[in-house]
Amino acid sequence: MKRLITAGLMFGNLVEITSPALIERYNRALRHLTGKTTQLQDFHIDISGFSPEIGEELNDDRYLNPNGANRQFILLTTAQKAAPLLNSQFSTSRGILRQFIDQNEAQLFALTARDAVAGELQGSVFGVDKPAQLFDIRKIVVQADTIGGHVRDAEKLAALIERFRKEPDGWRDDLLMAEMITLAKVTGDITRVPISLPEMAFEQGNFWTSHFGGLYIFRNVAVPGVICNRPESELGPMPISPVMDFAQRNEIAAWLERNELVEPIVNARGMDAAAVLRQKMDFIVVEAAEALALDLGGATRQDLRKIATRLGPALPDEFKGLAALLAWVERAGEWPMISSEHPAYFYTLRSRAHPDRDLVNMLLAELAPLDVRQLFITHKQRFYEAYAGWSDRKRQFVVDFLAREYQVDKQGARAALFGPEPGMDANDRPPPKPAVDLGRLVGPWGAIR
Incomplete structure (x- = not known):
């Protein structure tokens, strides 16, 4: 396979990761999803964050897809959208990830500037033991957040802000204001720069x-x-x-x-x-x-x-x-x-x-x-x-x-x-x-x- 790699016909367009900060973020996300980490100081990732070098290190090419049905992903940069998807088990997976990144690119750009985004392509089955089970997969839902939970915290902060605005004596509620300030230190000013990664669903028709x-x-x-x-x-x-x-x-x-x-x-x-x-x-x-x-x-x-x-x-x-x-x-x-x-x-x-x-x-x-x-x-x-x-x-x-x-x-x-x-x-x-x-x-x- 070395001949293919040298000619750019295999593992082409992967994103190179060499920055210690990005490697640290990747390890946090990898530990969050799988409980594992990498000792590599540089590696390449595909659109889902899968790395062939880490797969070889862990002796597991399915470390982000253990059940073969619900692919997990790690986003370190929106540049991953141009990368291929390696070890794909469904022809629709790369297209779904590409659409998710394209439709949320501004939000993902801001989020990946501070943390890794991790998520999963969730189908309606947790494993495929029989061929007939494939027909139970009719919709793929994409759920994602940063490892630090920035999206979750932003949603919580938005709810607190709404409560503060509606309650006549909200400005007197010290606990409410303290919680809002604490969350704002993590999320920033969401009234000016909203943070949102809506749950997205994709039909799994022909594949x-x-x-x-x-x-x-x-x-x-x-x-x-x-x-x-x-x-x-x-x-x-x-x-x-x-x-x-x-x-x-x-x-x-x-x-x-x-x-x-x-x-x-x-x-x-x-x-x-x-x-x-x-x-x-x-x-x-x-x-x-x-x-x-x-x-x-x-x-x-x-x-x-x-x-x-x-x-x-x-x-x-x-x-x-x-x-x-x-x-x-x-x-x-x-x-x-x-x-x-x-x-x-x-x-x-x-x-x-x-x-x-x-x-x-x-x-x-x-x-x-x-x-x-x-x-x-x-x-x-x-x-x-x-x-x-x-x-x-x-x-x-x-x-x-x-x-x-x-x-x-x-x-x-x-x-x-x-x-x-x-x-x-x-x-x-x-x-x-x-x-x-x-x-x-x-x-x-x-x-x-």
Whole structure:
């Protein structure tokens, strides 16, 4: 993993903590939440305050998320909002933390200037022992305060001020005035600089979770469903259906089409489909060369074309299907009939523009895992798992490519692949299509016989 870290492809954008004052605040918060402290004199933290160095020191990568359901967080600075979320167990967690910081940035800036802010993403369950329990998580509540309780004290002081104003003889109440002065020494003048961190709630609609091998739960769509990495028979009873695993390609394809969640990249507005198809084909060639232990070195696109020529009939079906589609795009071939049973099928799709765009692209990355660029962008956890099993040859090639083609313009690359950022309004979702006949196979341009 050192190669990824050096290239900025792992643990990138973490916030460095070196100030003794910030380290002392972090330890106070860490002791408050977990009863533990760190002896490190410098470390890095993500948006939730989790530090990979402290995780290694404590031999516990879940020290801020012990039950796997209610993530705790430590904020030392509002700069954490730009950091990633490591070891995420729910796809919604980072977005919730980012919105919480954005909507309370002025208050958090003032509070973190004097103390660490600690809190928790509270769901309605305290652990996830069975897959069906995931459906009990419908709302995430964010609760936070400084370790010194500045928000709590400010609320108490506000109540005392209101009482002082309403009681005719309040100015004669020495105990009341003494308590107000004591609290004001901690909170400051809240009449001029109010302190408030309101409890915020976020709906947990459609999401991915790492529990039980990885589950995609879609509740807020026309036809709800669950898609899982493991065989669906291992999940037990579930409150909604269908429940599909990755081996059920036809069912997944029909379900995606029924809910209008995806579109063919060859029809996507503003996309250079030919360039995207060529890049996907390059990554498939890399995988084929890896299987034959061919030396990639610093292979260019021209070198990969030569390797593809050498492989000939040994090229995977994914490559052949995309090559046929590329020929059609460049008006050099007939329209290929790529059904949902074809290995290339999910490589030909991207999410439509709707609030769950990133979640659907994350799912497609798992269904088309040889496209390591999309896997890295949309599902880093799966990317790192795959990376651990690659040879040194493939690791070097992929790292060089991502550093050269993605790191230099992340926003541009994402826009080119997935389109502009969609709106967050659920009403942006298109109306459902009529039911799809599962007896037919589904192609990237719709259902075909």
